[in-house]
Amino acid sequence: MFSKKASWVGLVLHPLFETAIALGIVLLYLLWFIHGIGETATYEKRFLSTDIPLLMDSILAMPQKGNLYALYNPQRSTDFSTNYSFSFLKNQVIIMAGPTDKKQVTGYYTSKPGIYVQEKQFIAKDAMIVPLFILQGNDLWIDNANKREFAYNRNIMPCSDLRFPGTLSIQGENAAAQLLLGQRWAVKSGGSGAFSMQIKPGQETVVKAYFNAEQPADQLAQSRRIACEVANAAVRGLDKIGIDVAGSAFIPINPKHTGSTDDDFLQGLGVLLEIYTPEKLDNVQTQVTPLALAVGEGVQNAKS
Amino acid sequence: MRNRKAVLAEGVIFWMIYIAMTGVVIFLIRAIPSTVYSQATETFGMENAVLTDRVYNEVAWESPLTQREYIGELPKLSDWDTKRINSAFDTLGAPRQLSFKLTLEGKEAYYDEAFYKRAKPLSPVRYKSFVEKRPVWIVEDKKIATLEIDQVFAPVPPGGMV
Numbered sequence: 463m464f465s466k467k468a469s470w471v472g473l474v475l476h477p478l479f480e481t482a483i484a485l486g487i488v489l490l491y492l493l494w495f496i497h498g499i500g501e502t503a504t505y506e507k508r509f510l511s512t513d514i515p516l517l518m519d520s521i522l523a524m525p526q527k528g529n530l531y532a533l534y535n536p537q538r539s540t541d542f543s544t545n546y547s548f549s550f551l552k553n554q555v556i557i558m559a560g561p562t563d564k565k566q567v568t569g570y571y572t573s574k575p576g577i578y579v580q581e582k583q584f585i586a587k588d589a590m591i592v593p594l595f596i597l598q599g600n601d602l603w604i605d606n607a608n609k610r611e612f613a614y615n616r617n618i619m620p621c622s623d624l625r626f627p628g629t630l631s632i633q634g635e636n637a638a639a640q641l642l643l644g645q646r647w648a649v650k651s652g653g654s655g656a657f658s659m660q661i662k663p664g665q666e667t668v669v670k671a672y673f674n675a676e677q678p679a680d681q682l683a684q685s686r687r688i689a690c691e692v693a694n695a696a697v698r699g700l701d702k703i704g705i706d707v708a709g710s711a712f713i714p715i716n717p718k719h720t721g722s723t724d725d726d727f728l729q730g731l732g733v734l735l736e737i738y739t740p741e742k743l744d745n746v747q748t749q750v751t752p753l754a755l756a757v758g759e760g761v762q763n764a765k766s
Numbered sequence: 767m768r769n770r771k772a773v774l775a776e777g778v779i780f781w782m783i784y785i786a787m788t789g790v791v792i793f794l795i796r797a798i799p800s801t802v803y804s805q806a807t808e809t810f811g812m813e814n815a816v817l818t819d820r821v822y823n824e825v826a827w828e829s830p831l832t833q834r835e836y837i838g839e840l841p842k843l844s845d846w847d848t849k850r851i852n853s854a855f856d857t858l859g860a861p862r863q864l865s866f867k868l869t870l871e872g873k874e875a876y877y878d879e880a881f882y883k884r885a886k887p888l889s890p891v892r893y894k895s896f897v898e899k900r901p902v903w904i905v906e907d908k909k910i911a912t913l914e915i916d917q918v919f920a921p922v923p924p925g926g927m928v
Binding site for chain 1: 817
């Protein structure tokens with residue numbers, strides 16, 4: 463039989479001992495758990511599978527018209543342990559560590575009607591995959607920033623598919639010559655509209671144009687459509703000859719309210735197009751001529 | 767000396783409590799780290815903010831002159847309809863179940879009304895629910911109306927189905 467003192471010691475030490483063992487087990491489990499998070503890619507995969515769909519949801523939350531370029535690059539630092547593979551499917555993103563990971567993690571975003579999200583798969587090989595999201599008009603393109611497939615130009619604007627109903631042609635035999643000389647190129651086109659354009663060698667604003675379609679019902683929309691096609695063609699033309707475009711814009715104007723413009727023939731609502739580049743176009747043969755040809759293509763595109 | 771039956775009964779009671787308590791401890795050991803871990807990565811609040819913004823961006827009109835979109839404005843109250851919210855989401859075939867009820871000046875519009883009516887009474891236990899109020903400028907009436915955006919969705923854990 464235990465003495466009274468011994469029973470009190472047992473009463474205190476016994477629970478203390480058991481509590482210490484229980485806490486020890488909890489501590490060991492926590493350490494094992496934390497070690498697991500650090501050693502495996504589970505935590506990172508979960509992070510990516512949450513963060514990337516959130517970014518896609520945010521991109522899709524943007525008002526529809528506009529261009530957006532989002533580089534997803536938390537992997538730029540060496541914090542991430544693995545090169546991840548990505549599968550972008552409708553409403554879901556699948557993350558894998560490396561090319562053959564069986565424990566893939568899936569995250570979910572919500573598509574938007576009218577916006578086409580490109581389905582794309584990137585399998586990790588050598589270089590780190592850096593997802594790149596490009597929203598242009600009604601398309602969301604997904605690319606790998608370290609191995610680009612999609613040529614993106616932020617100055618290319620989404621044009622409406624409104625068809626210009628009248629005839630639209632570069633009139634006059636010496637139109638191209640006028641362009642080359644940097645003179646104003648004013649054309650009245652088939653009674654359906656008018657535009658005036660000037661490519662300015664040796665200046666920073668290389669294209670300045672007024673478009674004034676004469677369709678009473680949707681005059682502004684028609685003008686905008688022509689301006690958009692010409693602007694895109696000019697931007698592509700400048701890109702081809704290695705000239706950076708700092709910005710392009712077409713602005714609706716009404717000469718009645720703006721006073722006299724440098725194009726007096728512009729009547730009623732119209733659109734002013736300006737393309738700006740910090741570089742000056744000083745070589746007619748290698749710079750201005752290709753640009754003039756590109757603009758001609760833009761005019762043709764507006765008709766189709 | 768104590769009765770043999772009493773000693774036996776005492777042992778049975780002790781082990782019953784001991785085994786039950788062991789079960790509780792094992793459960794806590796398993797559950798606590800997972801709960802802390804999942805709470806640290808929970809993004810429901812942010813998802814809600816993003817999706818609510820997406821709905822609100824649809825409450826807009828476009829100037830025919832400048833093509834600028836005026837978000838949070840409607841030319842007139844009668845322009846308010848279900849088409850606006852239906853053009854914000856495409857959850858067809860998506861594992862994430864999502865529904866909205868929008869109320870503007872007493873006029874209601876739903877996205878996935880069937881799911882909303884089934885899930886709303888079960889939130890916030892089974893489903894997540896967020897309610898937010900935002901101002902809408904009614905141009906014709908020259909007044910600010912209140913748009914109530916009630917969002918109910920089934921949380922999808924990373925890597926898992928609902």
